[in-house]
Amino acid sequence: MENAPLDIDSELARFAREEARKLGLEREQWVEPVRSNESFTAKDRATTTMLVSGLTLAHDTLVCAALTGLGYRVEALDAPDNAALQFGKEFGNRGQCNPTYYTVGNLVKHLVYLRDEAGLSTADIVNGYIFVTAGACGPCRFGMYVTEYRKALRDAGFDGFRVVLFQQQGGMKQATGDETGLVIDQKFVFGIVRALMAGDVLNLLAYRIRPYETVPGATDEALRECRELLSTAFRDDASVVAALWRCRRRLARIEVDRTQPKPVVSVIGEFWAMTTEGDGNYQLQRFLEQEGAEVDVQGVTNWLLFMVWENRYDTLQRQTLKQDDGGRKGLSGKDATKKLWMLEAAEHAVRAHFQLYAKAIGLHGYHLPDMEQIAALASKHYDNHVRGGEGHMEVGKLVHFIEDRVNHMTISVKPFGCMPSSGVSDGVQAAITARYPDAIFLPIETTGDGKVNVQSRIQMMLFRARQNARAELDLVLAEKGLDEASFKACVNGSRRWRSAFARPAHRFAGVAANLAAAV
Numbered sequence: 366m367e368n369a370p371l372d373i374d375s376e377l378a379r380f381a382r383e384e385a386r387k388l389g390l391e392r393e394q395w396v397e398p399v400r401s402n403e404s405f406t407a408k409d410r411a412t413t414t415m416l417v418s419g420l421t422l423a424h425d426t427l428v429c430a431a432l433t434g435l436g437y438r439v440e441a442l443d444a445p446d447n448a449a450l451q452f453g454k455e456f457g458n459r460g461q462c463n464p465t466y467y468t469v470g471n472l473v474k475h476l477v478y479l480r481d482e483a484g485l486s487t488a489d490i491v492n493g494y495i496f497v498t499a500g501a502c503g504p505c506r507f508g509m510y511v512t513e514y515r516k517a518l519r520d521a522g523f524d525g526f527r528v529v530l531f532q533q534q535g536g537m538k539q540a541t542g543d544e545t546g547l548v549i550d551q552k553f554v555f556g557i558v559r560a561l562m563a564g565d566v567l568n569l570l571a572y573r574i575r576p577y578e579t580v581p582g583a584t585d586e587a588l589r590e591c592r593e594l595l596s597t598a599f600r601d602d603a604s605v606v607a608a609l610w611r612c613r614r615r616l617a618r619i620e621v622d623r624t625q626p627k628p629v630v631s632v633i634g635e636f637w638a639m640t641t642e643g644d645g646n647y648q649l650q651r652f653l654e655q656e657g658a659e660v661d662v663q664g665v666t667n668w669l670l671f672m673v674w675e676n677r678y679d680t681l682q683r684q685t686l687k688q689d690d691g692g693r694k695g696l697s698g699k700d701a702t703k704k705l706w707m708l709e710a711a712e713h714a715v716r717a718h719f720q721l722y723a724k725a726i727g728l729h730g731y732h733l734p735d736m737e738q739i740a741a742l743a744s745k746h747y748d749n750h751v752r753g754g755e756g757h758m759e760v761g762k763l764v765h766f767i768e769d770r771v772n773h774m775t776i777s778v779k780p781f782g783c784m785p786s787s788g789v790s791d792g793v794q795a796a797i798t799a800r801y802p803d804a805i806f807l808p809i810e811t812t813g814d815g816k817v818n819v820q821s822r823i824q825m826m827l828f829r830a831r832q833n834a835r836a837e838l839d840l841v842l843a844e845k846g847l848d849e850a851s852f853k854a855c856v857n858g859s860r861r862w863r864s865a866f867a868r869p870a871h872r873f874a875g876v877a878a879n880l881a882a883a884v
């Protein structure tokens with residue numbers, strides 16, 4: 366008898382059902398309802414506290430102040446710690462990347478604190494607080510953060526807690542009218558961007574000064590006052606530049622000794638993991654400073670420039686495929702010149718604003734990265750089309766650091782479970798270090814535990830970096846026929862070089878060597 370023809374589709378469906386039953390997966394798929402920000406309306410503003418967190422203390426404080434100045438009630442959460450990680454793991458999905466656990470857990474931890482220790486009822490918390498965060502459409506897990514927040518909050522007993530999202534690529538087109546609680550208009554975007562840039566220049570300057578302070582704690586004390594000064598300016602809608610000048614006067618009182626050769630260590634990697642100042646990267650920046658290094662951190666402004674670059678790059682590519690780009694936002698039948706001009710103007714505005722702030726506070730000689738150069742440097746090893754995490758930036762930055770002698774050592778922070786950073790770019794960096802065998806590059810994976818292991822690996826690499834910084838200084842001193850005592854006397858006798866803001870011209874990676882070359 367001839368066999369009946371096989372119905373492949375129903376056979377596969379039957380097989381899938383059978384396997385799902387065996388694995389205990391016979392349940393409905395989770396469907397995230399499409400939500401808008403309507404649940405937070407204009408009339409809620411006076412009675413609702415916005416919680417924000419995610420960057421450094423300076424950024425979070427200033428963003429809070431900027432939002433307060435716009436009429437919102439705002440509170441910043443502490444930097445996520447390992448207790449937050451535990452909350453994230455308890456209530457989050459399995460298999461997430463570490464930053465998801467830390468940030469989601471940090472919110473749950475705070476709400477649990479409000480409920481169990483501050484004595485608020487769950488209803489008061491759900492009705493009186495919202496969480497505001499940036500969202501994106503991926504392609505990495507960043508696109509799923511908001512779902513993770515909602516899932517964890519529901520499972521932790523805060524069902525209905527509002528997570529309000531603004532799209533990081535959405536710009537000012539997200540304005541949704543006067544009835545919406547969170548109005549994402551020009552004022553909102555400028556307020557946030559200015560706060561982020563002010564946080565950047567403050568942090569960048571602090572990382573330059575702190576390693577060389579002669580009175581321990583002097584920089585942190587001045588920073589605390591600077592955060593206050595800037596917060597007041599943002600809250601009162603006063604001049605930020607004037608506040609930065611006041612910060613400069615305060616920071617100028619810090620005494621420094623830059624004649625000590627210190628290794629410069631750049632921290633790159635996944636955006637959140639390299640930026641946070643808490644357990645999420647084992648307090649990496651502080652640890653490096655305790656070990657005698659000067660830390661070169663990456664500002665949030667770099668990320669803004671990268672977003673502009675991405676937009677421009679994609680628009681230029683799409684222009685060549687116009688006939689096929691017929692979607693709702695496609696370029697088919699449109700002229701993209703205006704969009705390209707706007708992106709160019711946005712880049713100029715970001716750079717000009719940043720330099721205005723940098724000059725006002727005394728951050729001299731700081732160059733924001735040239736994103737075209739970074740993309741070109743990376744492109745030989747990492748396709749510029751690949752997105753997610755920092756994209757090609759990690760690779761391009763490492764090549765730039767090595768070729769332009771920016772530092773003595775680069776640490777790349779890879780969160781456990783991160784696809785783009787630890788899965789992709791980490792593999793590519795092996796090709797870069799093979800091309801430059803003398804470069805000191807250390808990728809570290811952050812898991813929440815394993816701190817001692819990571820720190821001891823850093824200490825081993827720092828030993829070499831320290832030797833290189835010393836050798837650089839010795840070379841310059843020999844070139845100039847100076848001994849170390851005369852070099853120190855020269856610097857100590859000069860008001861210019863004793864200044865907390867002094868930055869000799871870049872020739873070597875180390876500040877002491879550059880100073881010796883300059884005096």
Ligand code: SF4
Nearest residue numbers: 462505506507754783
């Ligand atoms: S870049 Fe990596 S760590 Fe960051 S959100 Fe994406 S997957 Fe997670």
